[in-house]
Amino acid sequence: MNKLLIVGTVAFDAIETPFGKTDKILGGAATYIGLSASFFKVKSAIVSVVGEDFPQEYLDLLTNKNIDISGIEVVKGGKTFFWSGKYHNDLNSRDTLDTQLNVLADFNPVVPNDYKDAEVVMLGNLHPLVQSSVLDQMTTTPKLIVLDTMNFWMDCALPELMDVIKRVDVITINDEEARQLSGEYSLVKAAEKIHTMGPKYVVIKKGEHGALLFEGKNVFFAPALPLEEVFDPTGAGDTFAGGFSGYIAQSENVSFDNMKNGIIYGSNLASFCVEKFGTERMETLEKEEVHSRLQQFKALTQFDIELS
Amino acid sequence: MNKLLIVGTVAFDAIETPFGKTDKILGGAATYIGLSASFFKVKSAIVSVVGEDFPQEYLDLLTNKNIDISGIEVVKGGKTFFWSGKYHNDLNSRDTLDTQLNVLADFNPVVPNDYKDAEVVMLGNLHPLVQSSVLDQMTTTPKLIVLDTMNFWMDCALPELMDVIKRVDVITINDEEARQLSGEYSLVKAAEKIHTMGPKYVVIKKGEHGALLFEGKNVFFAPALPLEEVFDPTGAGDTFAGGFSGYIAQSENVSFDNMKNGIIYGSNLASFCVEKFGTERMETLEKEEVHSRLQQFKALTQFDIELS
DSSP states (O other): OOEEEEEOOOEEEEEEETTEEOSSEEEOHHHHHHHHHTTSSOEEEEEEEEETTSOHHHHHHHHHTTEEOTTEEEETTOOOOEEEEEEOTTSSOEEEEEEEOGGGGGOOOOOOGGGTTOSEEEEOSSOHHHHHHHHHTOSSOOSEEEEEOOHHHHHHOHHHHHHHHTTOSEEEEEHHHHHHHHSOSSHHHHHHHHHHTSOSEEEEEOGGGOEEEEETTEEEEEOOOOOSOOOOOTTHHHHHHHHHHHHHHHHTOOSHHHHHHHHHHHHHHHHHHTTSSTTHHHHHOOHHHHHHHHHHHHHHHOOOOOOO | OOEEEEEOOOEEEEEEETTEEOSSEEEOHHHHHHHHHTTSSOEEEEEEEEETTSOHHHHHHHHHTTEEOTTEEEETTOOOOEEEEEEOTTSSOEEEEEEEOGGGGGOOOOOOGGGTTOSEEEEOSSOHHHHHHHHHTOSSOOSEEEEEOOHHHHHHOHHHHHHHHTTOSEEEEEHHHHHHHHSOSSHHHHHHHHHHTSOSEEEEEOGGGOEEEEETTEEEEEOOOOOSOOOOOTTHHHHHHHHHHHHHHHHTOOSHHHHHHHHHHHHHHHHHHTTSSTTHHHHHOOHHHHHHHHHHHHHHHOOOOOOO
16 A cells, blocks of 8 residues: 655644534644545654643644644643634635644644655645655655645745745645746746746645646646535635545546546535534545546536537 | 528627727627527528618528528618617627617517527517517527516516516526516526516626536536637627527537536626627638637636545
8 A cells, every 4th residue: 555644733623603503623724634545545654743732632643634743743731732713604715813833833843754755746735845854854755745835835834835846746736826836927928937937736726616637738627516505615725635645646647637537526525524523524425425426527527519 | 411590680880999990881689699509400581671771792691591580670771779879888888879770679570480490599688578579479499588678677667677577487687687677686686586576597698707607506607618818708608698599509418417517508608709800700610610719718617626
């Protein structure tokens, strides 16, 4: 079985949407990535950090999904990273109410020995220096390195971000971030420019409007599944990244055609994530549900035209 | 050959985009619909009205595309409908600078005798009473009636709009209009509600984010082609409607599967329309270009996943 190394936050979230609000619940990019990737036949491990306040049941939850948590450092006396946000009525935008870095402020990632030769590395959204440090620790060159990031690092750590972007095969960012990073409004032009920064593959996430995969002149589009109701978008992008990287790690095929399937699986899993608060839906999701939704994605996009 | 009856404006537009501005040029919903439908093997006619100021060369342009213009009334001494608008930098929104109804204010559509048994009727965006009047004049029940409309009629003539919506098979509106008409934010719920108003098929246009086709629980999605540059979005929605209705009229197959092809063709043709100002691109477009772009649409959306 191939190995997938995941780096990212494991955290507390407090979320408010038009449908309700939560107390502190399980969150974090690596959490969502790990849960999503657990639907594939891969050995996966998370590299992250939490405080002593982090409940054992949350760690157990990850372990029960066969995620290796030996790379999650528990800082004695430390407090876990906390994020709180409130979504607007359209669920497309949100305000951050509170961010407490806590133990994340001094995080030095340590890759477990057993994962230094992982075939796929998924660098979840974190400080680019942390992402680089993980790559530095790999003893063999991964088949595929995927990086997720956000506008915050473009604003505050652009040189460090550019350094790590240079080293990855795939970057996943949202449309606004692609525009900011490239200075191009057209996503086609944005992807072209981002290619020149390093990544052979550029994935642009458009939320409810789907995701685009670019490799030079090749383009593929995966729609988001039209849903009756989006309940809570938190973690959808990370779940997408987890589905993508999990599928690629399982199939060990980094061709453009296989990447297409990866972003379909990413969209598939993300469409479940948003159905309930936080990680709730991903915790109970069954493989059969994912397979059956794959048929919905096919029905949604496949057509058969004769030229006329 | 099947007949396609088109009703809608034939007009003057003056357009400003970030790339430049035009003087008064050829515009109007029926113009774009007609040009787009001319790529299919159908007999088509436009029912509309213009003033005496309307240049013969514009009428000749339509005739040269094999569009029957006997239903375009030329009002002696009258002035042609004029619209002027300026697009914002993102091209997703625009301000109307001027609207002069002119001859449109007293328009009484007269369907040419030869088209009273048209297989497909495409009701372009116009006052719903005009749309109804066209349907009243049909002597045989069309195989398919498609209606396009806009928020303006929802604000100013809702009862009349609801009356004509009841009578059509397909409605094409944009996402914001679907939300306004239904009172539902979720497009899935919006489509459900609009079904109950009459139309068996609901097409929701999302501009650069593609288009959704709903028939009860069946959903299909056609992406917009990612373009290097959108030059002028004017007429894209009408071109979409023309491609859709032209293809259906040609194939005379109103199944859900064939409607999918219709919205792919609609998206295909619309992707050309936006490449130049006004109708410019549609005037010179060749059938081979449309066919070759169809391959791009396939590459963009088709995938082949084995369950894993």
